[in-house]
Amino acid sequence: MESLLLGLTLLVTTPLVLAAVGGVSWGVLGGALPGISPSITMALVLPLTYGMEPGSAIVLLAATYVGAEYGGSIPAILINTPGTNAAAATVLDGYAMQRQGRGGEALGISLYSGVLGGLFGLTMLVVLTEPLARVALAFTPMAYFALGILGLSIIASLSGESLLKGLASGVLGLMVATVGSDPVSGVPRFVFGRPELLDGIAPILIMVGLFAVSELYQQASAAEWRKTAGAETRLRFPDGALRRRLIKPQILGATIGTLEGVMPGAGGTIASFMSYNEARRWSRHKEEFGHGSPEGVAAPETANNTVAATALVPVLSFGIPGSNSAAILLGGLLVHGLIPGPRLFEENADVVVALYTGLFVANLSLLFIGLLILPVCLWLVNRPKAYLMAFIYALIFSGVYSIDHSLFDVALVLVVGVAGVFMRLAGLPMLPAVLGVVLGYMIESNYRRSLVLSGGDHGIFIEDAIALGLLSTAMLFIAGSLTTRAYLFVRRRRRQSERAADG
Amino acid sequence: MVRQLTCSAILLLIAAGYYSVASQITRSALADEIGPAGLPVVYALVLATVALALAAKAVFRPLLLRTADATASAGEPTLGFLLRRAGGVFAIGVGYVLIVPLAGYFLTLIMVIAAMALYQGERTSARLATIAVAGAASFWLLFVQLLGIPMPSLWGA
Numbered sequence: 001m002e003s004l005l006l007g008l009t010l011l012v013t014t015p016l017v018l019a020a021v022g023g024v025s026w027g028v029l030g031g032a033l034p035g036i037s038p039s040i041t042m043a044l045v046l047p048l049t050y051g052m053e054p055g056s057a058i059v060l061l062a063a064t065y066v067g068a069e070y071g072g073s074i075p076a077i078l079i080n081t082p083g084t085n086a087a088a089a090t091v092l093d094g095y096a097m098q099r100q101g102r103g104g105e106a107l108g109i110s111l112y113s114g115v116l117g118g119l120f121g122l123t124m125l126v127v128l129t130e131p132l133a134r135v136a137l138a139f140t141p142m143a144y145f146a147l148g149i150l151g152l153s154i155i156a157s158l159s160g161e162s163l164l165k166g167l168a169s170g171v172l173g174l175m176v177a178t179v180g181s182d183p184v185s186g187v188p189r190f191v192f193g194r195p196e197l198l199d200g201i202a203p204i205l206i207m208v209g210l211f212a213v214s215e216l217y218q219q220a221s222a223a224e225w226r227k228t229a230g231a232e233t234r235l236r237f238p239d240g241a242l243r244r245r246l247i248k249p250q251i252l253g254a255t256i257g258t259l260e261g262v263m264p265g266a267g268g269t270i271a272s273f274m275s276y277n278e279a280r281r282w283s284r285h286k287e288e289f290g291h292g293s294p295e296g297v298a299a300p301e302t303a304n305n306t307v308a309a310t311a312l313v314p315v316l317s318f319g320i321p322g323s324n325s326a327a328i329l330l331g332g333l334l335v336h337g338l339i340p341g342p343r344l345f346e347e348n349a350d351v352v353v354a355l356y357t358g359l360f361v362a363n364l365s366l367l368f369i370g371l372l373i374l375p376v377c378l379w380l381v382n383r384p385k386a387y388l389m390a391f392i393y394a395l396i397f398s399g400v401y402s403i404d405h406s407l408f409d410v411a412l413v414l415v416v417g418v419a420g421v422f423m424r425l426a427g428l429p430m431l432p433a434v435l436g437v438v439l440g441y442m443i444e445s446n447y448r449r450s451l452v453l454s455g456g457d458h459g460i461f462i463e464d465a466i467a468l469g470l471l472s473t474a475m476l477f478i479a480g481s482l483t484t485r486a487y488l489f490v491r492r493r494r495r496q497s498e499r500a501a502d503g
Numbered sequence: 504m505v506r507q508l509t510c511s512a513i514l515l516l517i518a519a520g521y522y523s524v525a526s527q528i529t530r531s532a533l534a535d536e537i538g539p540a541g542l543p544v545v546y547a548l549v550l551a552t553v554a555l556a557l558a559a560k561a562v563f564r565p566l567l568l569r570t571a572d573a574t575a576s577a578g579e580p581t582l583g584f585l586l587r588r589a590g591g592v593f594a595i596g597v598g599y600v601l602i603v604p605l606a607g608y609f610l611t612l613i614m615v616i617a618a619m620a621l622y623q624g625e626r627t628s629a630r631l632a633t634i635a636v637a638g639a640a641s642f643w644l645l646f647v648q649l650l651g652i653p654m655p656s657l658w659g660a
Contacts, residue, residue: 030650033645036650044650164557164560167549167553171550171553172517172550175543175547175550182534184534184537184539185531186533187529189539189543190521190524190525213596217592217593218585220589220622220623221584221587221588221589386619386622386624386625387620387634389619389623390618390619390635391638393616394638394639395642397596397612398612398642398652398654402650402652405652405653407603410596410599410600411597414600417593418589418593421585422513426506426507426509426510427510448535451537452535452536456536
């Protein structure tokens, strides 16, 4: 009760509200620029927090994180360029909606789902920090390996028409993930003497190359885009019927986001891909997925924004940063003499309450900031194609260079774009490749660490209860997808035979 | 079918090249039982298997389902035209990478915006020049001034 009163008092405290609103605004801007990751966006405001009082400082950092995680979906929907790794799953249906002149609707769904996801995640953070923290501690290398395999298992349903092509694409992604230093011995692999490759290839470079650059290459030969009518360029929130339809994917996204968020290192990317996959599995409109499904936008956006809140559980409870962004937040806590752990909740309860209150304000202000900036973004992407393509290219160069201040990265993205064109021509789906790149390192490093722990005995993956559960779920997913595919194949063949018999 | 077989052949080549490099990875004294080349070799073998399966499917599936190759629908660009146009955009990108260390971020960005717009059919005009300069200035303000990214400057200065 005391905490609640403190929270309510803080709601009308100017510095905290300013920190929340300012942080979200800055975060949305950073997240919307491809290459400017949430961690970079947070790192840029970190020096500002040194002179602030601890509560506002932590709120500024956390609100920036919330804004940046949402911001990544704006370019994903509007220009086929995920601003953050976690926005990759939004590209598929979000951009399809934009090309159908439904960009305003897609942005409305992403904002609505993002705010709901953020508020749900915050509720979980407040209510379930203690039990969720226990889940985080129970994760072993075997469980992380199994989590990676579970992530990969959705390739079967992301593969489109050909499972083999999806597999080929996924393996290509896994191959890219092996570039760089070996996770166990540190031996360089596939670097060809280039020091820039020693740290591996950042997944965002592959995403920008495959989605955005290859789209630009392909659009160069496409006809002029159709003129979008005035009404289609407005931000549109879902109406009553659509809101009801989105409830199921939002529940799936929020649940998966909550569980994935508390696992250090799992992050929003796996959560958004898995939510997308589950939303399709349980949808009554499966055929719309990949062609502009509102559910295909709602599920990953809810998951992604839920993760932004629940990812704070391991940071606050144990001081374990599961991502670069969480590490910067941890740095912010330490700078102000706040030591994460169970005692943080007793000795610095005021800061924890300020953080929760700030996140609440941040999620609400996300809605208002979205209302202000999204119409401008919609207007921008409805400019003449020649200029829009030129500005997207300039944005890609600027954003990619910003990651490591490296022209090598820019050149790499151009080459990945060429690979993307060939993948499109060959009918190889891109999402499995992205999934392989994102999960490859996690799978390999935890697989090998597990075997080091067991002395080479693979039985360790069955002995670990969480790993066994996740691997069994992955097997069920794969079996389900294969059965559905086999059924569809047999049905198609039977229909052809019947047609042939009818003459 | 030809496109599918070409795709299989390219995947097989990638698998072979990747396997060849993977098998030359040096093994460190710190390496575990699997070693740094362990999973890469597996990936190469899986990709080769999938490529062969795709080739087999390309040959046998039309017989099973009695389907003809999909033909390009009217109005779609031909492969040659698509690759030529894409090559132009790629060349502009390569131009950016080569010129930006010399001319600096701001000037090169003006050139890129103007070149892309011209390539996409805009005509040389005062409007084009104004948009290119204003666009480059906006990016410079955002990335250099606001975000503090040290973009390449004129003559590397």
